[in-house]
Amino acid sequence: MNKKPKYWNSALKYLSSKDSVMKILIKKYNDKTLTTRKDIFFSLCKSIIGQQISVAAANSVFLKFKRVCKGKITPIAVNKKRTSELKKCGLSRQKVKGIKELSKKFLNKEFNPNLIKNMNDEEAIVYLSSLRQIGRWSAEMILLFTFNRENIWPIQDVGLLRAISNNYKKKYLPPKIFVEKLKKRFSPYCSVATWYLWRSIDDEPIQY
Numbered sequence: 484m485n486k487k488p489k490y491w492n493s494a495l496k497y498l499s500s501k502d503s504v505m506k507i508l509i510k511k512y513n514d515k516t517l518t519t520r521k522d523i524f525f526s527l528c529k530s531i532i533g534q535q536i537s538v539a540a541a542n543s544v545f546l547k548f549k550r551v552c553k554g555k556i557t558p559i560a561v562n563k564k565r566t567s568e569l570k571k572c573g574l575s576r577q578k579v580k581g582i583k584e585l586s587k588k589f590l591n592k593e594f595n596p597n598l599i600k601n602m603n604d605e606e607a608i609v610y611l612s613s614l615r616q617i618g619r620w621s622a623e624m625i626l627l628f629t630f631n632r633e634n635i636w637p638i639q640d641v642g643l644l645r646a647i648s649n650n651y652k653k654k655y656l657p658p659k660i661f662v663e664k665l666k667k668r669f670s671p672y673c674s675v676a677t678w679y680l681w682r683s684i685d686d687e688p689i690q691y
Contacts, residue, residue, distance in 0.1 A: 491675065494675040508683055518690070529545055531581045558590045559586075569583070623635050624691045628691040634672065638662055644656055
């Protein structure tokens, strides 16, 4: 983990001036900021594990996964693990396949994360989505948390949609037109707005 993104303070001023709800959230949750691990393999594994299960369940499975890997979540360590060992952590067959294939692609250089630095958000999402078990949501989590891209608005994320409903007094699911309106209002700092909306429903900051 490292210090907050360079755009963070500018984003807070911008969002506070654009939206009264955001201004309240920024004042309320001023103790922490978005950070990054700068370890894309670790983050991709965590993203795959967290798919379609609750945060609590994902944390439990990930701790078992980390224990099986003896604390070293690297392509070499994961590639050495048998399918049966990984399944015992609570991973589905599809998730095990995704993680094993991911480790191989890192080892044989089929996937090169350094290329992402020169891609725009959509190009990066397409590139990341070429990996097994990585769809748009997972790719967006990687761009937000690993690369700290500033304008990610993950509208497939249930937590974000619930937070929008709660904070803006909308039904669940909030209308797509309203979600798009917020995106325009928060751009170019949708990532920061997303982070604060997440904080409003879970005080412990999410980290991939």
